[in-house]
Amino acid sequence: MKLAVVAANGKVGRLIVQEATDRGIDVTAIVRSENKTAAQSVLEKDLFDLTKEDVKDFDVIIDAFGIWAEDSLEQHTASVQHLADLVENTDKRLLVVGGAGSLYLNPEHSLQLYQSENFPEAFKPLAAAMAESLAALRKRDNVKWTYVSPAIDFRPEGEKTGDYVVAGEELTLNAKDESIISYADYAKAMINIALEENYVGQRISVFQK
Template sequence: MKIAVLGANGKSGGFIVDELIHQGYEPTAVVRNKDTYQGNAKHILVKDVFNLTQNDILDYDVVINALGFFTEATLKNHLESTKHLISILEGLDTRLMVVGGAGSLFVDNDETIRLMDTPDFPSDYKPLAVAMYEAFDYLKTVTDVNWTYLSPSAFFDFEGDRLGHYRLGGNQLLVNDAGESRISYADYAIAMVDEIKNQKYKGQRFTVGE
């Protein structure tokens, strides 16, 4: 299976590349600057997401979007890059896997209140959560591309251990017995790679928790 990881130089992208390698794949890291790539992928494609063409991804079975846009000027690129990827994936069998956000997960059983709209949600993260939600909201309208969106738990732990197991959920925030919503980057990466193999959530969003 040929897999390309966009944003392979980022935190989530790096963990996903390493997990793919750990499970025997040879992923292609798609980066804007080869000189700054510090990861372990043997295959590298140097290209900005907005310059990617259908020919660039024609031979890939899976494209993983792990891109991050965090500044006020670039937040709009969550939606714009998603639209661009959909435009070049149309007509292909290539699957799009998206590293999503937790802010759009619901915190109630009736699924009326999203995490990002709760009083305790950090105001500094609200613009990012909204931008990621807008991209996800658009993705939900797409029917002619095979996509899957994976949201982490509320606390996405970069330094967390690779436990090797996790819990799966749908649109609602997962909380453990201690009342915490968390997942390590390492275990999130395992869930992403497992879904590539299991193909359980086609055209859907799911979430993962510790």
């Protein structure tokens, strides 16, 4: 498998690259500036400038792009749509590092986490923008996409336990009634998903037991 990680210099992207490298996977870091990852192969190019020619040799593309500036939140949808355009009508798979805010709180899937009363106001614009990007991706029936939401408590410095669960679209808690996962365990889950070729056309979630 030939793998590319877009926005690989970010915290999640770097750990995904490291996980892939540790397993001997052929991984290319796609970055806008100097490579800060463990990848030996690097494509230095802005995400929005990528072409079909740039990605023609990859089997799986992992989108680790994220932006937090409120005046740029529309780039979440724009970036996903651009990458989807590059792989549409091919066997290439697009895996997206998603958010937890769009997870559902009820079986009817009518209420998302970010729409709930207790969700922090400061994070609602970001969560709403990421939910919109997922909604746009759902319309792409000509793309082999998978959207992977982390747990609510997504810990950058958390330890790698290797003990995680793949769940569905509804917020799922562990035995301690917690929704937690470290970046490192999320990276492991993402690489496993890339290797197993499951969950095509689905949004899933991952959390620590």
